[in-house]
Amino acid sequence: MGWSGHGCARTHYHLPMTSFEHLLRVRYGETDQMGVAHHSSYILYMEEARTRLLAHLGSAYSELEQAGLALPVRRVEVRYRSALRFEDELLVRPRVSRLGGASVTFSYEMIRATDGELVANGLTELACVRLKPGGLVPVPLPEALHSLLESVS
Structure with a gap:
């Protein structure tokens, strides 16, 4: 779709699209000295799930960039609830929680795949x-992208 018009990751698609899931495995380099996933890794997990969701919808970041557009993160939040460790499998469930004319907010549930425990919530x-x-000039979301995002909000 044109706008001018890690580790062992795999993606699962379920209907409806609001239940999109992306499965990741915590890599050794993402852990700290205590063997726990470093707090900054969760932001990368959210980004990976978000980009996989957009790609599945037919909106690859590379196509946006080729059209001279970008979607920089202007806010990120993570609420940590339980620790992840090396080789834990993590299900990340992104969804559109707010869609504006020139912005989009995604919320995330991060769940340990082995026991179903919610390990973190996030927002971008x-x-x-x-x-x-x-520089960067704020512009409205392209109509086609807005429609795709509406389909998962």
């Missing part, structure tokens, strides 16, 4: 911008 807010020499 992204703004739509045009990539211009010398």
Whole structure:
């Protein structure tokens, strides 16, 4: 779809699309000295699930960038509930929780696959911008992208 018009990850798709899941495995390099997944890794897990969701919907980030657009994160939140360790499998469930004219907010549930325990909740807010020499210019989400995001909100 045009806009000018890790580890052993796999993605699961269930109907309806609001139940999209992305499965990741915690890698050794994502853990701290105590063997626990570093707090910054959760942001990467959310990003991976979000980009996989968008790709599945037919909206690859690379296509947006080729059209001169980007979706930079302007806000991120993570609420940690339980520790993940090396080689734990993690299900990340992203969904659109708010859709504006020029921004989108995704919420995430992160669940340990082996026992179903909720290990973290998260949120990312992204703004739509045009990539211009010398800076970023806020612009409305392309109509096609807005429609795709509506389908999973």
